[in-house]
Amino acid sequence: MARMAAVGRSARQLGREASHNLTQEEVRILWSFIHGDVMNPGIRAQLYDNWGFCERHTWAHAVVEIELWESGAGPRGGHQPFDVSVLNADLLARMRAAIAHAHRRRPQRRAIKRSGTCIVCADVASEQPSTLAITHAGMDLEKLTAEANRMDHTKAWLDETMPVWGTQMCPVCRNETAPSGEGQMCRMHLERVLEDREIDVSSLSNYLAALEHQLRELTRSMTTEGNSPSAEADASWIGALAWFTNWSFPLRMTRAAERHGDATPAE
Numbered sequence: 352m353a354r355m356a357a358v359g360r361s362a363r364q365l366g367r368e369a370s371h372n373l374t375q376e377e378v379r380i381l382w383s384f385i386h387g388d389v390m391n392p393g394i395r396a397q398l399y400d401n402w403g404f405c406e407r408h409t410w411a412h413a414v415v416e417i418e419l420w421e422s423g424a425g426p427r428g429g430h431q432p433f434d435v436s437v438l439n440a441d442l443l444a445r446m447r448a449a450i451a452h453a454h455r456r457r458p459q460r461r462a463i464k465r466s467g468t469c470i471v472c473a474d475v476a477s478e479q480p481s482t483l484a485i486t487h488a489g490m491d492l493e494k495l496t497a498e499a500n501r502m503d504h505t506k507a508w509l510d511e512t513m514p515v516w517g518t519q520m521c522p523v524c525r526n527e528t529a530p531s532g533e534g535q536m537c538r539m540h541l542e543r544v545l546e547d548r549e550i551d552v553s554s555l556s557n558y559l560a561a562l563e564h565q566l567r568e569l570t571r572s573m574t575t576e577g578n579s580p581s582a583e584a585d586a587s588w589i590g591a592l593a594w595f596t597n598w599s600f601p602l603r604m605t606r607a608a609e610r611h612g613d614a615t616p617a618e
Contacts, residue, residue, distance in 0.1 A: 385416050
């Protein structure tokens with residue numbers, strides 16, 4: 352019964368409300384992922400097929416790393432999305448290659464469409480013991496889950512960088528009936544456009560290339576050799592995760608929700 356409740360919750364959007372919180376099982380899986388399972392070739396292949404995790408677990412990956420990884424290199428010294436940045440820079444590079452090589456037998460919509468399953472959802476739903484090894488010895492799962500669900504450091508980062516990512520949002524997620532011209536359509540809404548027609552991807556490719564470059568700058572800033580990141584780099588992990596999923600989570604988590612009304616992306 353507890354496993355079935357976790358399965359139902361995994362399909363919901365992530366948030367600070369109790370009904371949208373992370374479960375202990377989700378935190379255990381993601382904490383193990385961050386501690387080394389991300390390097391497993393089989394898991395990496397599944398992430399490539401699915402363009403990462405599902406929406407909930409894309410943001411949960413960032414929340415778990417930012418909230419629970421307390422120390423690190425760079426100006427912030429911890430509570431930062433290092434693994435998130437490395438993974439998503441890799442995914443962006445692969446996405447740019449996929450759309451650049453789209454053709455009649457593999458059209459644009461197919462190139463950007465998820466073709467796998469979320470590894471966290473699959474693991475939560477499995478009746479078998481977890482396939483993701485617990486690599487963080489002695490962790491207090493109940494305490495870690497409560498800490499992750501506060502999302503204090505994540506919200507602070509979203510608030511701090513909102514002047515940058517607020518100009519990059521998908522116009523459909525922003526519920527604009529007349530797009531302002533700022534921001535690229537997220538993958539979710541672009542996929543729906545591509546059901547009817549193909550598009551000139553040059554602008555999108557440039558946007559994704561810029562995000563990838565900024566993510567790599569952010570990654571370097573979280574190492575001992577890195578310099579302080581630019582404001583654009585600081586916001587890049589948010590832009591990348593939102594492009595692969597949608598902008599619902601950052602909108603709900605910040606005062607942007609008040610500015611733009613309903614923070615649920617348009618269908």
